[in-house]
Amino acid sequence: MARIVDVNPALVRQRAGAASEFLQVAEERLEFIRAESGESAEAQVAASNAIAAGISAADAICGKALGRRANDGDHRGAVELLDSVKPGGSKLALRLSKLLSDKSQLQYGGYCSAAVARSLAREARKLVEAMNEFGIRS
Amino acid sequence: MNLSDPIRSVSTTLEGKALRVLAHSTEPLTGASVARIAGAGSAPGMRLALARLVSDGTVQTRRVGAADTYTANRRHIMWPVIESVVYAADMALSRVEAVVIESLGESIGDPIQAAQVSISLFGSVARGDSTLESDVDLLIVFPTTFADDLVQNAIDGVSVAVTQSTGNPCNIYAATSERFTQLVTSGDAMVSSWDREARTFHGPDVRRMIRDARGNV
Numbered sequence: 001m002a003r004i005v006d007v008n009p010a011l012v013r014q015r016a017g018a019a020s021e022f023l024q025v026a027e028e029r030l031e032f033i034r035a036e037s038g039e040s041a042e043a044q045v046a047a048s049n050a051i052a053a054g055i056s057a058a059d060a061i062c063g064k065a066l067g068r069r070a071n072d073g074d075h076r077g078a079v080e081l082l083d084s085v086k087p088g089g090s091k092l093a094l095r096l097s098k099l100l101s102d103k104s105q106l107q108y109g110g111y112c113s114a115a116v117a118r119s120l121a122r123e124a125r126k127l128v129e130a131m132n133e134f135g136i137r138s
Numbered sequence: 139m140n141l142s143d144p145i146r147s148v149s150t151t152l153e154g155k156a157l158r159v160l161a162h163s164t165e166p167l168t169g170a171s172v173a174r175i176a177g178a179g180s181a182p183g184m185r186l187a188l189a190r191l192v193s194d195g196t197v198q199t200r201r202v203g204a205a206d207t208y209t210a211n212r213r214h215i216m217w218p219v220i221e222s223v224v225y226a227a228d229m230a231l232s233r234v235e236a237v238v239i240e241s242l243g244e245s246i247g248d249p250i251q252a253a254q255v256s257i258s259l260f261g262s263v264a265r266g267d268s269t270l271e272s273d274v275d276l277l278i279v280f281p282t283t284f285a286d287d288l289v290q291n292a293i294d295g296v297s298v299a300v301t302q303s304t305g306n307p308c309n310i311y312a313a314t315s316e317r318f319t320q321l322v323t324s325g326d327a328m329v330s331s332w333d334r335e336a337r338t339f340h341g342p343d344v345r346r347m348i349r350d351a352r353g354n355v
Contacts, residue, residue, distance in 0.1 A: 009177060013266070065162035067175035084164045087225060134162065135144070135228035137266055137337065 003071035004081065007063030015069075016060040016131055016138035022053035023128045026121045030114075039111035046117040047106050050124040054099040057127040058082050061092065064134045075100045085134075092130055095123045139304050142268040144230035148223050152179045152187035157196070157210075161224040166200060166207035196220060231263070234274065234304060235339045241299035242340070245292035254281045255292070256341035261309075264337050273309040274300050277336055277344060282316040289314075315347075322351035 007015075026049035032042045058078055059069040065085040070077035079100065083093035099120060106112055131138070139147045145154050155176040159167065167175070169185035179187065188208050191197035198211045210217060226233075238257060246252040261275030262268035276296065280289050293312050300308035311328070313321065322329050329348060336344045 006174075065159075065175075066165065066167075067171060086162055086164060087221075089164070132232050133225065133228060135231070137231065137264075 003074050003077065004068050005071055006068050007059070012060050012063040012136060013138060015056045015063060016136045019053050019056035019060060019128050019131065020138045022049045022056060023121070023124055026050040026053060026117075026124060030117060030121055033114045033117070036114045039113050041111060043114050043117035044106060044111045047102065047112050047120045050117065050120040051099045051103050051106065053124040054096055054120075054127045057124070057131055058092070058096045060131055060136050060138075061085060061127075061134050064131075064136050075103070087133060088130065092127060095127050098123050099127075139230070139306065140268060140270045141231055141234065141263045141272070141274065141304065141306070142266045144227040145224065146270075147230075148227070152176075152184055153191055155179065156184060156187050156191060156208075157220055158224045158227065160197060160208060160210040161221050164209070166202060166209050168205045168207055172208060231259075234300065235259070237299050237303045238276065238296050239340050241295045242292055245295040246288065251281075251284070253341060255279070256338060256344055256347065258332065258336040258338040258344045260332055260336040264335050271306075273307045274304060275309045276300075276311070277332055278310055278312045279318045279342070279344070279347065280312065280314055282314040284314070318347065319351040322348050 026046045029042050029046035029049065033040055033046070034042070055078070062069045062078075062081045062085060066081065068081070070081050079093045079097050082096055083089050085092070102112075102116065102120060145158050148154060149157070155178045156172050159172045159175045169188055170181040172188065173179050173181045173184035176184070178184075185206070188197055188199070192199050192208070196211055196214045196216060198209050199206050200209070201207075210220075235257075242255060242257065243249065243252050246255070256277075256279040258264075258277045259275065260277055262272045263274050278293065278296070280292070289312065293310050297308045297310055300306070332344055333348050338344045
């Protein structure tokens, strides 16, 4: 069963701030990718930060809307919780799910490609932008 | 309006806060949870508000174990309106920012020139602790090359647009980029405040501008 923890407004702001920062780093690293084909450290760092941005944004959204978030490491719980928010919880959960499916591979595997990094950054941006719809300010 | 609690433009009661919480959740929530998420009212007070909404039909209740839980009745004919109001309230600050950007664009004319203007929110609205009477504090940094009358027109336009769209006074701290750099290098007290809390929503990021100005010393 998912481990769910209560979240207070200060933590919502903290997670929102982290989400924005992670996304900024991800997008900055994308600019430094030298070749679109092949894998690179820049792409891996961009991808890892994009994933962190998405997770933090999801925590902020769930924290604001539901007053709680899934415990760290509980990916399925995080997706399920995000799915229950409105507006657009299902789509947001799908984006988070896409980010989380690559998380383990990136942490323990090799470099990733520019295409993967850009795709993850796009999903992360959508999650970070969605914070606005819940009145969340970082 | 209170930009830190925009739903108050439509409802000043706990019912409004309860509806805002329930509009964002599809999960059943206890009265205590609604009060905690809303950040307002005691649990008993919130339960009374929820009971009034249940009577109205816009909220449904179900007993789960020893607790009463509440969910939005999204089949209620008023629910689409309630959702629209809640979501509009949540987007209030973003919409004010859009009003500012639109006003700036109209004053400046040239989008390439307009893109060089840095606009940041600071103060109580940026911190999220503003009240009904709070000013909307904006820091606007214009390129040094802009003509004085262009800058003044832009400032006046933004000020009027913000007041018209919120009912709040708009306090604009305007500077040229050269003046801004001077403020940073001289250690002006406002700079620390901007570095801590200013949120740039148009043009160059103010925190990066501060670091660049410090780095060039």
